[in-house]
Amino acid sequence: MSKRVLTTESGAPVADNQNSATAGVGGPLLLQDQHLLEKLARFNRERIPERVVHARGSGAYGYFEVTDDVTDYTYADFLNSVGKRTEVFLRFSTVADNLGGADAVRDPRGFALKFYTEEGNYDLVGNNTPVFFIKDPLKFPDFIHSQKRDPFTGKQEPENVWDFWAHAPEATHQITWLMGDRGIPASYRHMNGYGSHTYQWTNEQGEAFFVKYHFKTNQGVRSLSAEQGAELAGKDANSHQTDLLQAIERGVNPSWTVHVQLMPAADAADYRFNPFDLTKVWPHKDYPLQRVGRLVLDRNPENVFAEVEQAAFSPNNFVPGIGPSPDKMLQGRLFAYADAHRYRLGVNHTQLAVNAPKAVADGANNYGRDGVMAANAYARSRKNYEPNSFDGPVETGRPLAAPLAVNGHTGTHEAPAHTKDDDFFQAGELYRLMSEDEKGRLVANIAGGLSQVSRDDIVEKNLAHFHAADADYGKRVEDAVRALRED
Secondary structure (H helix, E strand, C coil): CCCCCCECCCCCECCCCCCCCECCCCCCECCCCHHHHHHHHHHHCCCCCCCCCCCCEEEEEEEEEECCCCCCCCCCHHHCCCCCEEEEEEEEEECCCCCCCCCCCCCCEEEEEEEEEECEEEEEEEECCCCCCCCCHHHHHHHHHHHCCCCCCCCCCHHHHHHHHHCCHHHHHHHHHHCCCCCCECCCCCCCEECCCCEEEECCCCCEEEEEEEEEECCCCCECCHHHHHHHHHHCCCHHHHHHHHHHHCCCCCEEEEEEEEEEHHHHHHCCCCCCCCCCCCCCCCCCCEEEEEEEEEECCCCHHHHHHCCCCCCCCCCCCEECCCCHHHHHHHHHHHHHHHHHHCCCHHHCCCCCCCCCCCCCCCCCCCCCCCCCCCCCCCCCCCCCCCCCCCCCCCCCCCCCCCCCCCCCCCCCCCCCCCCCHHHHHHHHHCCHHHHHHHHHHHHHHHCCCCCHHHHHHHHHHHHHHCHHHHHHHHHHHHHHHHC
């Protein structure tokens, strides 16, 4: 059986892939060696800019299956009947570290899910925690700068981390999550996922509901202690990638049970705290979990770069029956995510296989054209403007979701105050749910970082947040920090 012929990028056969062309035996290289120049130039361009956040990631394909009727709440087509399956791609990631970072570190995990629905792609971009550190996107670059490597020292600095948190009391709830027992998942399979943000569902009657998504792992929640995480990261920096890959290859397909919390839109204005505040959860006693379906991962990517690194998720990729809420962090991400991919991958990144919608055979039906790496060329008979008289794609006239009411004057406003808005109460509630052993590990994890901060005023500001959340919480952290600083 004859072997395939090695070719250049232009398809020409390669005569010699072992020796560069030279001016005589042992002479200098020749500029005319097209194969050498092309090979080196392409090698120089193998890497694209990594994500500023969520750089280190793993992913897999699978399906979402509806198990419970939710048609009273949304007319989304992929949710319209029990038993219906939709292909998905799920990307897990750490947040703060770079592409070469270790998996088993204390960091939130991204949980980004792409549904390839019959009405277009729906992207649900969340984390493995139901809350976040900040509530306004204007602070996101500052927050990430404080968590990433310091420009001078080239490493993450506790001084920067805790200084930012000292000035962000709303971060106390997420800090309590992150420094607690679930801060280092044992694997991607053994953690929950959350939409985190508040979204909107709209039913056929035009009634609107605000919704939060919960993905409960069917493998059970398993986490690592700080010592176990450090040991595993040292042994195998790719531990979570290895686990996910091997589990699916063995046919041990990870799955999650998908639930939602649903709030009638009319409840939001008078709810006791701002329901669109990303630093808070909705208590289950107010809005119980309602099962929707199950998520199963059953196929590994063939090429990590092409499918995991080039996977592009944007929370503004909605489908009919689902839309945004007034959540300010979500509103900021509606722009920022898509713009990040236009920078990293180019304006035509939605034509890549992992990102292309499966709802239409030849890609998205729109009038965008050209740009770098344009794959879908316009046929001679297709008109490149709208409206037109030549049967081009047309608008539906039907909004994807119910409109959001707005009022008042433009300006830089703080979020409206609700009767029970507070930056510390839910952090205290979470602390009081913990066992004594869990509290001890939480305090040790916080004190380990905070004790390394050199300035007393930064330490005191952070201690005040823990005292405000719970008196015992604050005292134990203060005592632990003092003991470590005195050593």
